[in-house]
Amino acid sequence: MAARQLILAGNQQRRRERSQTVFVNAFVRHHFSPLDVLSDRALQRKYRLPRSAIQHLIQLVVPQIRRATRCNYALSPEVQLLAALRFYAVGSFREVVGDGTGLSKALVLRSVAAVTPILLRHARQHIKMATTREDVRQVHQGFHAMAGIPRVLGLVDGTLIPLLNPSLVDPSWICRKHFPAVNTQVVDHDGLIVDIVARWPGSIHDSFVWANSAVGQKAGRGMFGRSIFLGDSGYPLRSDLITPVMNPASPAEEAFNEGHTHTRTHIERVFGRWKARFRCIHRSSGGLRLSPRKSCQVIVVTAMLHNIAVRAGADEPSAVDDEDHDNPPPPPLPNEPRAALHQAGLRARQEIINLF
Template sequence: MSDLCFFQHFRLTKETVLALLPALEPRLEYVHDLNNSVSPINQLLLCLRYYATGCHQLSLAYFGGMHKSTVNRIVKRVTEAICHLRQDYINFPRTPEERVAIQYNFFEIAGFPRVTGAIDCTHIRIQSPGGEDGEIFRNRKGHFSLNVQAVVDASYKFLNIVARWPGSTHDATIFRNCMLRAQFERNDFADCVMLGDSGYAIKPYLLTPLLETRTRAEQRYNESHIRTRVIVENTFGIWKRRFPILAYGCRTKVPLTMNIIVATAILHNIARNSGEDLPPNANEHNEQRFLKLLNRANIPAVVRPQNNAGFGVRNHLINNYFNV
């Protein structure tokens, strides 16, 4: 294939795929060559093609010239191999120097200080899992999904991802039960804040926008907050456009779907590290369908306990930083 054709088919460039292959080969290589075993590179390309289309695995079997059951095993095998790279590519900044660098990049967007990440959730469509608990995966829009929480930095890369909650779960519930919240509560990330929408409870380390502004300082705060936090929405858009299976829907079982979400997030970060562009569209119809799927309604405000410490941090910022 030409470079452009390869990019369209597999959503990553040849150089990036070849650079990724050595990290996956130990987990993909068979111990023998009996029964026409599939090579690691062909396993990887087949899995990438699945992420790029979200097609039925029977169609993928025709594409790869193999049986459907082989395709199923390969997708699961490669996805798990990619997920083992999570600690190398998805992690919150560990050192003060890394955190300062991220804060500086966020500050350049709209002048909001101390921001280490923007947090939000997005729904990944799945088929009905069935069973007694199947309905908990039905979200407020009426279709089945996983509600995926992510924290991103200013360069559109994932710092943290949680992909295990059913679609009916509220965003605030996911954050309340995640490890990242516990780390912030322990003050592991001193002098750092995240930005979230009004669906989250305000905390000293998680700032939300004002529901109503009365002064010019409050308006500046909200404008800066929204312009900075929109980076997470943009990241979701880039991620889903690069791997359309996330927008069109996963037809695999829920545990494998969770792994696919994490694996595509890892590949997204690898692509960002490599400076790759977005893949070109195969046709305009798919782009219109994709944009329709990404049209997310605003999360309504919910009744929740007041957090005086969080309000104090926000008011201090408004009165001493944005009041100029």
């Protein structure tokens, strides 16, 4: 009996010693790197970014996405980033899988889910408005050179980013064009997206998105000084947000409307380039195949990548028609206490009209 107890005690001791030892039998899957194989032009065509920008993004994601794992054939951070960039560019999991990278649809989805939040943390560094006096002056001069409208700090417009989610049953996501979407507000300058709001369902009116955005509230409090924003007739007329004249009755008003339209079409071209560069947010891809929360994250990340591409001098994609651009009806006539704000907007607009 004593001998048997000694044998059991020895076995337990050996088991305890073995359990304290961890044998890492993992192999990190390093696929062939497109950065080493593809030319600069092919790399931009496939991932929409130049080589230097992709290498910079790899350095951003490696510290957060590299983790200690004992799983066999774990994906490297570079493979995960390139898979996410390819999905942003084409908007289809099947096409990423069909590229011959050896990734399954589930792995591509996991890569997008892992990379997107990491890139989102750096969005504020690339999506920001002019703050210094010199930068604001340059923005004013740039917009004034387009059509002669002074003190313009940005163009405001909304666009519908379609969703493809069979489990989405909330009717608030259905836009006025009868498909689920995210109503995304963008403020633009010189081809760059300097502010973006991607959080509201497609049924929400543009004027509500502007009133509840950080930029709209700052503008209402006069934090941008005498700078103004230009918006279409779907927005309310304010002293800081100038809309076109609904029924022009003089040559000056007609000239103002022409200048307003000419300047505002700049943001529509930005929508076309943005969606052509990243097809995942264009209706031709069928819609974002993610939950609404993750879809909003992808929208902001693609806006950040668009700015990176523009600043890096990447090749401009062939612009697509913004079929998802929403032109909501104008808001109702203002009532108290909004009538005072509307009257202030009328006076501010008339000051500009007098310059034409």
